[in-house]
Amino acid sequence: MQAYLARQFHAALAALDAPDDFDASAVAIEFETPGNPEHGDLATNVALQLARPLRRAPRQIAEALVEHLALDPKRVAGVEIAGPGFINIRFAPTYLADGIAEILSTGEAYGRTEAGAGKTALVEYVSANPTGPLTVGHGRNAVLGDTIANLLDWTGYAVTREYYFNDAGRQMRILGESVRARVEALAQPDAPTKTLDDGTVVPESFPDDGYRGDYIVEIAQAILDEHGPGILAVEGAEPFKEAAEKAIFADIERTLERLGIRMDAFFNEHSLYASNAVWDVVEHLREKNLAYDKDGAVWFATGQLGKTRTDSEGERAVDTVLVKSSGEPTYRLPDIAYHLDKLGRGFDKVVDVFGADHIATYPDVVLGVEALGGDASKIDVLIYQFVTLVRGGQPVKMSTRKATYVTLDELMDEVTEDVTRFFFLMRSPNTHLEFDLDLAKEASDKNPVFYLQYAHARICSIIRKAEDVGLTLGNEADLSLLTNESELGLMKELLRLPSEIALAAETMGPHKLATYLREVATAFNQFYRDSPIIGADHEALGRARLHLAKAAQLVLRNGLTVLGISAPEQM
RNA sequence: GCGCCUGUAGCUCAGCUGGAUAGAGCAGCGGUCUUCUAAACCGCAGGUCGCAGGUUCGAGUCCUGCCGGGCGCGCCA
Known part of the structure; x- marks a missing residue:
């Protein structure tokens, strides 16, 4: 509809008297x-927008435009000028009826659009290193990333979901040492112990900054059960690290599976070393005189590329370390190599999902990618703010180090998978998310996810009941019988799904879809109040209403599917 | 100190990239079940959009400066 109107408005615009330097085709007409x-x-505000370039009063422009418009009466019932110069469009009832018929025939594909047709997208998310179970913090990342991937899929992109991880760093070494220490303790219960700063009693060989969670002990026990104490004859922590990584990844995948998340690819940072991609970045930067040695480290001349820092000494250019004097790369280097790799795989769009604490790393990566000829404009970064769990009106304190975090699994056990997903999605990513456990647990009208699911279940129930009295779905409904305010209101709401999904995808704002679905559910509930189906005045009207209800069911179900939330048939 | 995010109803938040009288849910008050799911619907009440300037036909939305909250600012990731 909007595309149609835009075409008609452009045609009308071209017919206007205008100064020579005015290019009518360049005007963006938005509704x-x-x-x-x-x-x-x-409604469109073109006339107001054009007042300046055309040097005419907005209302005058609007009148001239409307005069030149040739709109199909089957789609548009009326056009009027209002206020300072808005042009308001009223849909024709036949347009609405045709739209509902289209929803019914499109079925579970209704809501899909073509903006990304023929294009590919890579969405990287979760990307937690395998050092422990996923926490609530990872949950927002996982659910946002997964839903962005769904949204891109629904706008036509061929989407790849990728999990990036590093199993070689310091964290993983400590993980291995933590596990080894626990195995030793289990094998020799009388071995010496020590007490950490938070009062935890651990084996003496346990690293001070080791992982204290109970899962470490469980992994240790599993290793001991499988290999016996003989495994301790091995030098170092490598086999313990490997066993832990395997167990933790299996656990992470189970957790993701519960949330309905299945990755297409796991990308190990190590492969960037194996392929030499990391060192190629350094070499190519050197060739361009953008990398140099100083103090035993390798620096990236980000200062030349515009990076500055402002402090008490004023503003100055700053360079960035790529390789530490120890010979170890900083995290930036593989990040640059990874993004070049992603772009090199030919994706038209590359999405990163980052927590607010990573926001500062992104500009360095962009500079590196651009310096090496990559098209950084293909990279979209979704930054989300942190999650606060609230219980009994009080924030729940969490610390990863001390293992006092709440895991995603615990959260899902407490409030269900659907509620978890919805709560992570219902707010704009760039606001702090307050996750109220008491509210989330309540299976009542206070909980917004149930509102959507309830409306869907209600429709399912009506369709079942209608069948019992011989009222069934088919192609013979006369949708022009739907004329009351609630019916028209619901029809208009249902027709918005494709553009709402497209908008949510474009702006990477899944919460917009959640907000829209609430409006759909409200419109349905009003329709339910005003328009009985089984008790309609005559059968044809009941049949038409039944079809509208079916269309509402499809919109709710498809929308919930995009959000990754179930659409129950009964509640 | 500097950078990014943020400040909208008692609480949690929308506000479609600058439009018409700022919205929703919860909480509060009051109504609606002999008829398709009351996990619903209807009504009332609730606002200096943090503060002060500016830009323009028009600002919650853009700019500047303050004030408050969050996150960063390493040869950590």
């Missing part, structure tokens, strides 16, 4: 659904 229904179904 929005006004908040006030008296202002029609769609």
Whole structure:
């Protein structure tokens, strides 16, 4: 509809008297659904926008435009000029009826659009190193990333979901040492112990900054059960690290599976070393005189590329270390190599999902990618703010080091998978998320996810009951019988799904879809109140309403599917 | 100190990239079940959009400066 209107408006625009330097085809004509229904179904402010370039009064422009418009009466029932120069469009009832028929025939594909058709996208998310179970913090990342991937899929992209990890760093070494220490203790219960700063009693060989969670002990026990104490004859912690990594990854995948998340690829940072990609980055930067040696380290001349820092000494250019004097790369280097790798695989769009604490790393990566000829404009970064769990009105304190975090599994055990996903999605990514456990647990009207699911279940129930009295779905419904306010309101709402999904995808704002679905559910509940199906005045009307209910069911189900939330048939 | 995010109803948050009278849920008050799921619907009440300037036909939205909250600012990731 909007595309159609834009075409017609462009045609009308071309017919206007205008100065020579005015390019009518370059004008972006946008339509929005006004908040006030008296202002029609769609409105555009082109006339106001054009007042300046055309040097004419907005209302005058609007009148001239409307005069030149040739709109199909089957789609548009009326056009009026209002306020300072808005042009309001009113849908024709036949347009609405045709739209509902289209929803019914499109079925579970309704809501899909083509903006990304023929294009590929890579969404990288979760990307937690295998040092422990996923926590609530990872949950927001996982659910946001997965839903962005769904949204891109629904706008036509061929999407790859990738998990990036590093199993070689310091953290992983400590993990191995932690596990080894626990195995030793289990094998020799009388071995000496020590007490850490937080009061935890651990084996003497346990690293001070080791992983204290109970899962370490479980992994240790499993290793001992499988290999016996003989495994301790091995030098170092490598086999313990490997066993732990395997167990933890299996656990992470189980957790993701519960959330309905299945990755297409796991990308090990190690492969960037194996392929020499990491060192190629350094070499190529050197060739371009953007990398140099100083103080035993290798530096990236980000200062030349515009990176600055401002402190008490004023603003100055700063360079960035790529390889430490120890010979170990900093995290930036593999990150640059990884992004070049992603772009090199030919994706048209590359999405990163980062927590707010990583925001500072992103500009260095972009500089590196651009310096080496990569097209950084293909990279989109979704930054999300942190999650606060609230219980009994009080924030729940969490610390990874001391293992006092709440795991994603525990959260799902407490409030269910659907609620977990919805709560992570219902707010804009760039606001702090307050996850109220008491509210989330309540299976009542206080919990917004149930509102959507309830509306869907209600429709399923109606369809079942209608079948019992011989009222069934088919192609013979006369949708033009749907004329009351609630029916028209619901129809208009249902027609918005494709553009709402497209908008949520474009702006990487899944919460917009959640907000829209609530409006759909509200519109349905109003329809339910006003328009009985089984008790309709006559059968044809009941049949038409039944079809509208079916269309609402599809919209809710498809929308929930994009969000990764179940659409129950009964509650 | 500097950078990014943020400040909208008692609480949690939307606000479609600058539009018309700023919205929703919860909490509060009051109504609606002999009829398709009351996990619902309807109504009332609730606001200096942090503060002060600016930009323009028009600002919650853009700019500047303050104030408050969060996250960063390493040869950690």
